[in-house]
Amino acid sequence: MNIKDFAEKFIKAEDEAFQKGNFEPLKALEDPKVVYHMSSFGDLVGHEAHKQNVMSSHQLASDIKQEWKYLTGEGNLFALSYQARYISKGNIPGMPPAGKEASRDALFLLRVKHGKVVEVWNNGSWKGIDIEAVKNASKK
Amino acid sequence: MNIKDFAEKFIKGEEEAFLTGNCNALEKLEDPKIVYHFIALGQEIAGWEGHKQYILGLRSAVPGIRPDWKYITGDGNIFSLLLKMSGSKFTGQVPGFPPPTGKEVTVNSLFVLRLNKGKIVEGWSNGTIMGLS
Numbered sequence: 001m002n003i004k005d006f007a008e009k010f011i012k013a014e015d016e017a018f019q020k021g022n023f024e025p026l027k028a029l030e031d032p033k034v035v036y037h038m039s040s041f042g043d044l045v046g047h048e049a050h051k052q053n054v055m056s057s058h059q060l061a062s063d064i065k066q067e068w069k070y071l072t073g074e075g076n077l078f079a080l081s082y083q084a085r086y087i088s089k090g091n092i093p094g095m096p097p098a099g100k101e102a103s104r105d106a107l108f109l110l111r112v113k114h115g116k117v118v119e120v121w122n123n124g125s126w127k128g129i130d131i132e133a134v135k136n137a138s139k140k
Numbered sequence: 141m142n143i144k145d146f147a148e149k150f151i152k153g154e155e156e157a158f159l160t161g162n163c164n165a166l167e168k169l170e171d172p173k174i175v176y177h178f179i180a181l182g183q184e185i186a187g188w189e190g191h192k193q194y195i196l197g198l199r200s201a202v203p204g205i206r207p208d209w210k211y212i213t214g215d216g217n218i219f220s221l222l223l224k225m226s227g228s229k230f231t232g233q234v235p236g237f238p239p240p241t242g243k244e245v246t247v248n249s250l251f252v253l254r255l256n257k258g259k260i261v262e263g264w265s266n267g268t269i270m271g272l273s
Binding site: 039071072073074075076077079081105106107109111119121122123124125 | 179180212213214215216217218220222248249250252254262264265266267268
């Protein structure tokens with residue numbers, strides 16, 4: 001499979017996980033020890049941690065709409081842009097009041113080894129969210 | 141030249157451009173028709189000359205600004221870098237830039253760069269940029 005096809009498969013798997021809660025396709029594409037270097041939240045280590053991260057976002061927001069776009073790729077590397085819109089549930093400090101929108105715009109770089117994603121870097125901006133307050137609230 | 145060596149050369153070229161205003165080393169690494177997608181700024185810069193003017197403008201707008209680049213990974217014709225900048229204030233009035241804020245400029249951005257025939261032809265960046273508006 002070439003890297004663009006792999007990237008498209010990853011996008012579909014992410015959508016399936018976010019929209020339907022079905023993590024099986026994503027699990028098949030990620031190394032169990034995958035590391036996500038999240039610019040805002042530090043490192044997430046392991047597929048299970050990634051899964052929990054996706055699930056926890058549904059506790060904070062509803063109507064999550066995300067759009068992935070393949071940018072480039074070669075060998076074992078590919079890059080994606082990511083845009084997401086959320087409707088806040090207003091249940092945690094740092095998130096907007098219930099019913100208000102927040103958004104995320106980010107660049108992702110993913111490294112594949114032996115046909116699985118092993119390492120991911122992302123960086124971007126949040127709108128409507130006080131990310132430091134969310135981080136502090138998440139630690140409690 | 142392998143991609144990591146190229147990336148290190150690019151970092152030196154960027155540092156020289158930012159710290160001294162000498163863009164010659166950087167010019168040799170970029171295609172004249174390079175396109176930069178600065179997603180966080182909602183801005184695209186097309187062409188080497190545009191990139192050069194952006195760097196020189198930023199040097200004037202934020203005197204003393206110093207980039208801190210870190211190589212992350214690379215494969216084939218693609219490499220990725222992390223850029224951090226802080227410690228300098230946006231005080232200079234420069235055409236093409238918003239009015240000075242007087243605030244410290246901090247940047248934390250991920251870059252992905254693509255080469256063709258030994259030159260960078262396209263770059264994407266996204267991250268947090270504070271103090272410019």
